Amino acid sequence: xxxxxxxxxxxxxxxxxxxxxxxxxxxxxxxxxxxxxxxxxxxxxxxxxxxxxxxxxxxxxxxxxxxxxxxxxxxxxxxxxxxxxxxxxxxxxxxxxxxxxxxxxxxxxxxxxxxxxxxxxxxxxxxxxxxxxxxxxxxxxxxxxxxxxxxxxxxxxxxxxxxxxxxxxxxxxxxxxxxxxxxxxxxxxxxxxxxxxxxxxxxxxxxxxxxxxxxxxxxxxxxxxxxxxxxxxxxxxxxxxxxxxxxxxxxxxxxxxxxxxxxxxxxxxxxxxxxxxxxxxxxxxxxxxxxxxxxxxxxxxxxxxxxxxxxxxxxxxxxxxxxxxxxxxxxxxxxxxxxxxxxxxxxxxxxxxxxxxxxxxxxxxxxxxxxxxxxxxxxxxxxxxxxxxxxxxxxxxxxxxxxxxxxxxxxxxxxxxxxxxxxxxxxxxxxxxxxxxxxxxxxxxxxxxxxxxxx
Amino acid sequence: xxxxxxxxxxxxxxxxxxxxxxxxxxxxxxxxxxxxxxxxxxxxxxxxxxxxxxxxxxxxxxxxxxxxxxxxxxxxxxxxxxxxxxxxxxxxxxxxxxxxxxxxxxxxxxxxxxxxxxxxxxxxxxxxxxxxxxxxxxxxxxxxxxxxxxxxxxxxxxxxxxxxxxxxxxxxxxxxxxxxxxxxxxxxxxxxxxxxxxxxxxxxxxxxxxxxxxxxxxxxxxxxxxxxxxxxxxxxxxxxxxxxxxxxxxxxxxxxxxxxxxxxxxxxxxxxxxxxxxxxxxxxxxxxxxxxxxxxxxxxxxxxxxxxxxxxxxxxxxxxxxxxxxxxxxxxxx
Numbered sequence: 007x008x009x010x011x012x013x014x015x016x017x018x019x020x021x022x023x024x025x026x027x028x029x030x031x032x033x034x035x036x037x038x039x040x041x042x043x044x045x046x047x048x049x050x051x052x053x054x055x056x057x058x059x060x061x062x063x064x065x066x067x068x069x070x071x072x073x074x075x076x077x078x079x080x081x082x083x084x085x086x087x088x089x090x091x092x093x094x095x096x097x098x099x100x101x102x103x104x105x106x107x108x109x110x111x112x113x114x115x116x117x118x119x120x121x122x123x124x125x126x127x128x129x130x131x132x133x134x135x136x137x138x139x140x141x142x143x144x145x146x147x148x149x150x151x152x153x154x155x156x157x158x159x160x161x162x163x164x165x166x167x168x169x170x171x172x173x174x175x176x177x178x179x180x181x182x183x184x185x186x187x188x189x190x191x192x193x194x195x196x197x198x199x200x201x202x203x204x205x206x207x208x209x210x211x212x213x214x215x216x217x218x219x220x221x222x223x224x225x226x227x228x229x230x231x232x233x234x235x236x237x238x239x240x241x242x243x244x245x246x247x248x249x250x251x252x253x254x255x256x257x258x259x260x261x262x263x264x265x266x267x268x269x270x271x272x273x274x275x276x277x278x279x280x281x282x283x284x285x286x287x288x289x290x291x292x293x294x295x296x297x298x299x300x301x302x303x304x305x306x307x308x309x310x311x312x313x314x315x316x317x318x319x320x321x322x323x324x325x326x327x328x329x330x331x332x333x334x335x336x337x338x339x340x341x342x343x344x345x346x347x348x349x350x351x352x353x354x355x356x357x358x359x360x361x362x363x364x365x366x367x368x369x370x371x372x373x374x375x376x377x378x379x380x381x382x383x384x385x386x387x388x389x390x391x392x393x394x395x396x397x398x399x400x401x402x403x404x405x406x407x408x409x410x411x412x413x414x415x416x417x418x419x420x421x422x423x424x425x426x427x428x429x430x431x432x433x434x435x436x437x438x439x440x441x442x443x444x445x446x447x448x449x450x451x452x453x454x455x456x457x458x459x460x461x
Numbered sequence: 462x463x464x465x466x467x468x469x470x471x472x473x474x475x476x477x478x479x480x481x482x483x484x485x486x487x488x489x490x491x492x493x494x495x496x497x498x499x500x501x502x503x504x505x506x507x508x509x510x511x512x513x514x515x516x517x518x519x520x521x522x523x524x525x526x527x528x529x530x531x532x533x534x535x536x537x538x539x540x541x542x543x544x545x546x547x548x549x550x551x552x553x554x555x556x557x558x559x560x561x562x563x564x565x566x567x568x569x570x571x572x573x574x575x576x577x578x579x580x581x582x583x584x585x586x587x588x589x590x591x592x593x594x595x596x597x598x599x600x601x602x603x604x605x606x607x608x609x610x611x612x613x614x615x616x617x618x619x620x621x622x623x624x625x626x627x628x629x630x631x632x633x634x635x636x637x638x639x640x641x642x643x644x645x646x647x648x649x650x651x652x653x654x655x656x657x658x659x660x661x662x663x664x665x666x667x668x669x670x671x672x673x674x675x676x677x678x679x680x681x682x683x684x685x686x687x688x689x690x691x692x693x694x695x696x697x698x699x700x701x702x703x704x705x706x707x708x709x710x711x712x713x714x715x716x717x718x719x720x721x722x723x724x725x726x727x728x729x730x731x732x733x734x735x736x737x738x739x740x741x742x743x744x745x746x747x748x749x750x751x752x753x754x755x756x757x758x759x760x761x762x763x764x765x766x767x768x769x770x771x772x773x774x775x776x777x778x779x780x781x782x783x784x785x786x787x788x789x790x791x792x793x794x795x
Contacts, residue, residue: 007685007734009678014739018677018747023589024521025746028682031513032528033506102482102630178635185638207778210702211721215508238545239503239535262534267507272547298716306704347633348479351642356474364638374704378547380691381753384475385698385760389778392471392761396768406765407470414472424639429749431674431739435650436472438672438735443652445470456739 013434033263042263045233048221050290054083056283057135059125059142060303061117064372065151065164068115068124072143076127079141081134084287086126088114091282092251095169097339098274101244108169109338109375111249111279117146118166118337119374121303128283128291151372155311155332158371166337166370175335175343175368183350185364187422193326193361197317199401204313205390209306209334212379216265218304219294220276222284229256230281235264237271245274246281257281269378273305273340305377308342309334310349312390317361318398322412327354331366331387336375341382343368348383351423355391356432357413362422410436411451417458430456462660466667469765472650475754476643477744478550483630486550487541488558490519490566491621496591496609498523498566500532503540504555509752510683511551517680518556518745522563523570524587525605541623549750552679553645556745557626565622570605573612573620577603645741647749648674651692651758653730657770659789662782664767666696666730669759674737676749681736688734688755695759696730697723703779 011020020026036042073085088094094114095107113124125142129135150164157163158173166173177183194200220234236242239259247254264271280293295304310333317326331349335342346368353364381388399409411433419427433456440447478484489501500519506512516530523530533540543555568582574593575582578601586596587605594602612618633640650672656665671692678684701722704714715721740747760778768774773788 007681007688007736009681009736009738011738013674013737018738018740022521022746023524024517024527025677025679027517027527027680029513029517029527029680031510031683032516033510033512037508099482104482179633179638180635183633183638184636186636187638203776205776208703208705210698211704211715213718213721213723235505236545237505237507237547238543239505239537239540240542241545243537257537259537260535261505262536264505264507267505267546269547271507272545297718301704301716301721302714344479348476348642350633350638351640352476356472356646356648380694381475381757382548384753385757386778388471388473388757389760389764390776392473392758393764393774393776395471396469396761396765397774410470410472415474422638423633423642424637425641429645429676429739429741430474431648431737432472432474432650434737434739435648435672435674438737439470439472439650439652439670442672442733442735443468443470443670445468445652 010438044216044263044265045221045235046219046294048233050223053290053292054128054130054283054287055132055135056280056291056293057127057139058123059139061113061120061122061124063117063146063148064120065149066117066146067149068113068117069145069147071125073125075141076138079134079138081130082127082138083130084128084283086112086283088112091249093249096245096249098241098245098341104343106169108167119372121374126279126283128287153371153373155334155369155371158369166372170370173370175339182365182367183347185350185362185422188361190326190328190361190363194317197325198320199318200315201398201401202315203394203397204311205393206311207309207386209309209376211301211306212268212270214266214268214270217295217297217300218271218276220280221290221292222280223290224284224288229258230284231258231260232277232281233260234277235271236261237267242274242277246278249278250282268380269382270304272378305340305375307379308345308376310386312387314390314394316394316398318402320402322402322404322409324357324359324413326361327359328363329353333368334373334376335368335370336373337370338375340375340377342376345383349387352384352387354422356415358415358419405447407436407440407445408447408451411447411454416456432456464656464658465770466656467766467770468652468654469762469769470652471758471761471765473758474646474648475549475757477553477645477647477750478628478643479548480628480631480642483627484544484550484554485627486543486554486558488555488562488624489541490562491619492566492609494609494613496605498525498530500530500559501540502555503535503537503543504551505535505546507546509687511546513683514552514679515555515559518559519563522560523567524589525591529591549752549754552748553744553750554626556748558624560624560745562622562624566620569618569620570608573616573618574603574608576616577608577611644743645676645749647676647751647754649754649758651762653759653762653766655763655766655770657767657785659771662785664700664780666763668731670733672735672737673751673755674739675751676741676744677738677747678736679746679748684736684751685734687751689732691755692732692759694756696763698778699760699763700780
């Protein structure tokens with residue numbers, strides 16, 4: 007890595023004692039010698055293991071659940087169904103008044119994605135829990151499912167999630183989050199060229215080294231300590247408190263060192279049911295995802311579809327940009343309504359465009375619920391935006407790097423979501439990339455600065 | 462049939478934090494009887510090195526070496542609130558909270574030292590080595606060890622501080638979408654060079670040259686580990702990763718690291734990392750959040766390089782050999 011201190015030297019104070027020093031991490035010897043304690047290193051006497059019975063169908067009505075054979079299985083201590091969960095319907099962001107509650111802890115009458123939790127089995131050993139889970143009999147009536155966002159938005163599509171009433175998230179602005187800046191149609195009317203293109207992605211996994219999980223131990227005083235690898239301690243504690251209808255003071259969360267998250271451990275999935283198991287049995291409970299569950303059950307990055315229509319002048323100025331973004335939430339909201347909204351604020355990227363029109367939709371389908379992932383709401387946008395920039399440059403016969411200089415935002419420029427640009431540095435990054443990659447651009451672009459207009 | 466070479470560029474920005482519900486993090490700092498400092502947080506270290514960075518921020522603010530600081534993450538019985546470790550917010554939000562708490566603790570520390578040295582607290586400064594000295598008269602000094610002993614056993618003072626960082630919640634305006642979703646933005650520009658085999662559709666990323674602007678590199682070695690890892694992840698997203706090769710059926714989806722494709726050591730591109738620093742107005746020592754941004758520009762840069770090499774656009778991720786071959790076939794047919 008090379009630190010190029012010559013850029014922005016006039017606005018930076020160097021020469022501090024500890025900041026800017028490449029100090030070795032104090033915790034790395036523990037990590038590399040296997041001595042760092044993670045949540046799963048806790049093993050309590052009498053600890054039970056929790057395994058989930060999961061839906062084999064993408065969309066089905068649950069006619070009946072028979073747990074009698076599972077309960078008789080040697081080693082089984084308790085079997086939990088929806089009726090055991092005090093407040094079985096939740097949504098993570100209800101803490102900040104983003105509703106509606108739309109997800110069940112254990113399926114209640116219906117499953118909406120393949121892999122959804124239906125019954126929890128608590129047993130003396132992992133193996134006993136697994137074997138007993140296989141003995142739970144669930145009678146399903148399979149329902150038509152929808153997997154494609156465009157299909158889901160069509161009239162008459164199967165309704166994925168009754169708590170919403172339609173297959174999209176209802177914002178206060180309506181069926182999508184809107185951004186309106188300038189007059190996009192006037193911009194298109196003035197443009198020399200118009201280019202409309204669609205981009206798509208599929209879900210991907212976070213693939214952390216440490217799988218999602220927790221270990222819960224009763225403290226003996228009606229409090230429960232939850233050792234967890236959540237990325238957000240109080241998100242999880244407060245949601246567990248609501249789901250379990252227990253005062254937060256009864257809950258003690260311990261975490262702090264996690265073997266990789268990338269956004270995959272922001273959902274509140276394992277802790278509430280494990281705490282409930284500990285409460286109802288009076289014993290410690292371990293609920294740890296297998297690698298297969300981590301890959302198949304945990305929230306992936308949302309699939310997205312993005313349609314971009316641009317109006318561009320022969321001289322390289324983009325004069326209008328219209329973006330319609332679709333985020334596939336899967337069957338439940340989790341954090342996806344926020345991801346779609348974050349996307350709306352991100353367009354039109356780091357470029358100054360006078361006329362912008364954006365709609366972003368959060369769509370429900372019978373796919374695995376998606377949620378936060380590194381680059382949440384932005385990564386796929388950047389892919390679409392920057393491939394589109396390349397196409398626009400070639401359309402008008404301009405060098406793709408020079409084309410970006412012409413449109414790059416600088417300090418003081420107004421962004422589409424009506425925030426003035428501060429602390430811009432795109433131009434300098436491109437200047438340095440031009441040098442490093444030996445991709446020369448005209449001298450006037452090398453003379454530009456993010457500080458001010460000019461050149 | 463040939464191996465064709467191409468290069469592509471992409472430039473991006475990335476917001477730090479999220480303020481859908483406000484974006485708070487709090488921190489507590491206190492000294493032990495012998496003058497070590499404890500930072501208490503409910504923020505989570507995901508392996509990116511949050512504890513180390515918070516130790517350096519606290520040490521710089523108080524004026525002691527980093528190894529005099531211990532960071533406790535995360536216990537809800539002892540730690541104050543943190544929204545969580547996500548949205549590239551850890552260093553920025555928790556760092557600001559730690560600075561505020563450490564400043565308050567430093568002030569108490571200087572007041573106790575002032576009483577011991579019989580001078581005004583405003584005349585004192587730390588030497589960064591564990592001592593407090595009179596400005597302009599370094600021979601008149603006291604160790605922080607002795608100051609802490611005095612505070613705890615003689616003067617009944619708690620060398621401690623409270624810190625909090627909160628961005629007020631932004632409610633998007635319904636019709637225009639006017640909103641303030643974050644405070645500062647990190648930037649990047651990547652140039653990727655690829656080889657595409659137009660017979661097999663296989664893509665090899667030869668080089669990625671990444672320029673990142675991240676406010677301040679608080680610990681350059683840790684910044685490097687984050688940026689190199691992120692660059693690898695970006696290439697992985699561009700060319701390999703998907704849960705659903707037989708969309709929408711998940712039966713064939715990956716269940717382990719043998720089936721879920723990611724580039725292995727043999728697929729690593731030659732990676733160059735260049736860092737620029739334009740301090741953000743509201744960041745701790747000017748830092749922005751590079752955690753997520755660093756995995757984004759490689760994806761479109763590789764996509765654009767593939768086009769430059771073989772002249773077909775793949776607008777669906779990931780850019781698999783199958784998609785490239787289908788596009789080449791379609792182009793040949795038209």
